[in-house]
Amino acid sequence: MNGASRIALAEARTRLDALTDSSSADAAKLADELAAVTTLLQREVSLRRVLTDPAQDGSAKAELAGRLLGGQVGGSTADLISGMVRSRWSQPRDLVDSVEELSATADLTAAEQRGALDNVEDELFRFGRIVESSTALRSALTDRSATTAAKSALLRSLLGGRADPVTERLVVRLVTQPRGRSLEAGLQTLSRLAAARRGRVVATVTSAVPLTDVQKQRLGAALAKLYGRTVHLNLDVDPDVVGGVSVQIGEEVISGTIAERLEEAARRLAG
Structure with a gap:
């Protein structure tokens, strides 16, 4: 997702955060309703094209979305979608992808609110x-x-x-x-x-043998230094892993024998 769509999604995330920060908002209900809108937009190709047409007035698109969703979803969801269609999107699919992401985020927010x-x-x-x-x-x-x-x-x-x-x-x-x-x-x-949701990076760590608590702590600290953010470790064991341990973050893979190599890399970057 690039250009205008990235900006539009960032704005929509901000509006969703504002809604779910309100004690009166039901994040789980928002998630279900946004999922229903995703299904609608995925099915109705012509509709999503109209709602993302840059030649159409933003207010007119918001009014159309409001009419279509009125009575089908709650006011918070309808307002959120209306705000999204006012924005400029690089391509119609980006709107669908973004509504789907907001649905998942709302559900994750509901889990966060319960401490889960x-x-x-x-x-x-x-x-x-x-x-x-x-x-x-x-x-x-x-x-x-x-x-x-x-x-x-x-x-x-x-x-x-x-x-x-x-x-x-x-x-x-x-x-x-x-x-x-x-x-x-x-x-x-x-x-x-x-x-x-916690402002952290996910690292998938595959090791030949289970890591000790000390190794996990040192690995997490080293990765946090490298990436400048808290890193959540998803741990897996595979006796055939090459080099003893492999760490994957997104598309990047770091291989080594022990966490000290990562600590050394972090020290070099810092120094």
Whole structure:
């Protein structure tokens, strides 16, 4: 997402934060309603084109959105969408992607308000690892011939009562409405959004043997120095990992034998 769309999304995030900071706002309800708007915009190609047409007046687009959503969603959601369509978007898909992101963020905010954000973040990571390790499960969840109801039922049998309700909602939406993305990519996006709620970076750490508490603390501190932000460690063990430990942050991969190498790199950058 570039240019005008990036600015529009940043403005929408600010408005969502203002809404969810209010004690009267129901973040979970906002999430559900924004998810419904995402589905509408994904289905109605001509509508999203009209709502992102730079030749159309922003007020007119906001009025149209208000008419379409009136009575279907709450006032807060309608106002948020109206504000978004007033903005300029580089391409129609960016609006849909942004509404979807705001839906996930609202759900993560609901978890944060309950003190459950860390659990949700860890559950998303663990679910991703389960999917990677089970070809049969991945096939069932990505089978285009399977109905939405069947996929939802499978996920609820796996997650219901075992995972936080926010984790379950996020995963069900991702699987039943993939919008052309791979399951793995969608889970990574959700993990990044969860980390962003705490202003931190997510590092996937794969080691040949489990790290000790001291090693985890030193690794986390070293990465925080390198990236200038708190780093959340998602830990995995793979006896075949080359070099003893591998750290992946986004597209960047750092390999080494012990956390001291990262500490040394951080010292060099600082000095």
